[in-house]
Amino acid sequence: MSSVTQQHDNTAAHHDDGHHHPAKGFKRWLYTTNHKDIGSLYLIFSLTMFLIGGAMAMVIRAELFQPGLQLVDPHFFNQMTTVHGLIMVFGAVMPAFTGLANWMVPLMIGAPDMALPRMNNWSFWILPFAFLILLASLFMPGGGPAFGWTFYAPLSTTYSNDNTALFVFAVHIMGISSIMGAINVIVTIVNMRAPGMTWMKLPLFVWTWLITAFLLIAVMPVLAGAVTMVLTDKYFATSFFDAAGGGDPVMFQHIFWFFGHPEVYIMILPAFGIISTIVPTFSRKKLFGYASMVYATSSIALLSFIVWAHHMFTTGMPVAAELFFMYATMLISVPTGVKVFNWVATMWRGSISFEVPMLFSIAFIVLFTLGGFSGLMLAITPADFQYHDTYFVVAHFHYVLVTGAVFSIMAGAYYWLPKWTGNMFNITLAKWHFWLSLVSVNVLFFPMHFVGLAGMPRRIPDYALQFADFNAIISLGGFAFGLSQLLFVVVVFKCARGGDKVPAKVWDGAEGLEWEVDSPAPYHTFETPPEIK
């Protein structure tokens, strides 16, 4: 008996030891259940994917620099547009937000860790394999997926190459990872808030992530259903999307966009949370309307389920359906407007300073709103018949996703990087990164509005001569934007290595529990819950 106790004590002691000091080497990262480690893994993974997906965008822009086919054949071009989209959505933006959630949600609500740490480990570690499978398919005979990231049937079924099964498997793994991540976020927020942290005291980043997590759980299974039907249609002779067997290719689009539209908000709601955190900090003033921000986020999330067919106006829907989806889509601009007005009202008569996170946030507000405007234009069905599937759409979603989601991630990274590392980043370099990105991203995406309106379809490897000048400019902007991101890598790397030491409260106007723990944040925080007044 005593020996058992002895053993138990030893294990406990050993266990305790391991908990206080992270293990060394590769095993620390492979076996970790620590939310900060897993958050870092997600963020590093996301940055890697951002660079790989970006390299593919460089291939696309190099081919489109001049009319004619110069560098790649059309089949490979289609693989590049497809895999670029998949990597940026599922590999760069979504894991970046999950990484930020892992790091910040427990710190913001005063929890010691995520609620389900082992699942947290698993949900990260299956991701690299998903993308390994996806990327490996590019090197196999026939190449990777070439049917667009939207994989419309029957292009993705009867007419796709034999490697489609790999694409399906990769998407399944990404979906499982996202769902586990979302469950973890919900359980953590619902159960592990510090005493006194009532719902309406939750930081907005936490609120927006909670809503995002519910969206994820609602729609990732729909995506899983869609890819499974593609799989069985292609390999097992079902005909969900084949009219010859009683199916319907347009049904694929309904299912895909029922996932796809909420997915768009999955990639922007956490961004709203980040901006709503940073703007008050550097305006040194409370967020103008906290409650209305929460309600606006919830309404956007609810509306996102009833607007999906605005991606499908040209598929030949009945006019009543077209009207419904037009009205519903236009309605989304109301809560979105509320958010923008709120940020401006927060800055109004504040005491504003322009630290790097604030610069990215201001750029976000202006450029995301621009993407919102083109979104409103796209909602108008008759005009959408002209915009649909042109570069106008490409401009729209890149404004929302690059100057929207990606800029917010950059803002968040610069905002919390000193907290994570204990060091201030190189401000001069970071400002160079901001200004170069800001200018080049607009050279890259703004002229896309013009070529789109002038009639250039998207997803083409070669184009008519009247689009040549703009495409050359767009490509130059693209190369400049791509290169500028290497600066970000340098800043992050240098900051992790060292720099000026920062206090617990890095920014003078910052509020929240994350600023009450030391910088760098200790391996374990809030082992006893903090008191919330």
Place this chain on the structure above:
Amino acid sequence: MGKLSTTLWLILLMLPQHLLANSRFNMREGVTDISNNVYQLHMTIFIICCVIGVIVFAAMFWALLRHRKSKGAIPAQFHESTKVEILWTAIPFVILIAMAVPATKTLIAMEDASKADLTIKITGSQWKWHYEYMGEDVAFYSILSTPQEQITNQADKTSTYLLEVDKPLVLPINKKVRFLMTSDDVIHSWWVPDFAVKKDANPGFINETWTKINEEGIYRGQCAELCGKDHGFMPVVVEAKSEQDFADWLADAKQAKQKAAAADAALLDQTLPKEELMTLGEQVYMASCAACHQPTGMGLPGVFPALKGNPVVLGDIKDHIDVVLHGRPGTAMQAFAKQLSIKQLAAVITYKRNAWGNDTGDVIQPSQIQAELDATSEAK
């Protein structure tokens, strides 16, 4: 001073007008009443967005300039105002309703394809369009006519690069033309910006839309829905003629079709020399087969099979003819029986069996193709 500011204002007003009317920067007004309405709608929403943007960003940049910490700004303490929040929810709502009314009207008009004077059935396939004048016994394929040398930068590109076809769709002006859209394989989308017509061609289903062109001219567009490798190479060209010219063209087209049928019938008794078949066969191969099987006959591994050394091509002639005529259902291999004439089919099959070192020495005659066609129609 007064004069100067007036001039400035005039320039400011003229500049956007000039820029905006330029179709290199903006949507086209087009040549139909509908396309005009769509353009007006587009400009209205665009201007509303600009005005909102200017107001919101002016307020923001004012704050950024005036309420700076470096200027010694002391933060105010105000937050939450139900009055303001109701206001900035209600005002956008009203603006949206103002936008939705004209949009609804235009949309309902666009979707009313009834009482058409002429119906065209448009069928997309990888990567060409087929036009059928319903009830007129005229039908043809329309294929990109830009030479491969221009695409691969071995020749100078002409002004209609990638926006030109061998046979354009010919339509009359001032007539309501109804389009029925469908597809033989994947989803395509038929788009002519000057008509504000873009509609998906879905395999197994028929979509409907219409146009009424106001001006004669040549109008160019492209396939708008990703449809595989050569999605960027299937343009739409419409030639709008006066009603009389259109009637003449239609009569000519019917006559040409009868002549072609007579020529085909005459071919049945002839034996064509191998050289003639090989020359024609190469042309047909480049136009109809090379997009997938490649000019080298090597295909794309894992996507499109190679013809060089292919067992079907080297094997039984009948099986080979059968695949070319009827395609392979469930794959990208199309049925060419209705796309090519019997002479073209005989030529291209001869070419495949003798090019790239296949060297079977087989020569296929049009009569053999006709025999196969007769056999399958009897079997049905």
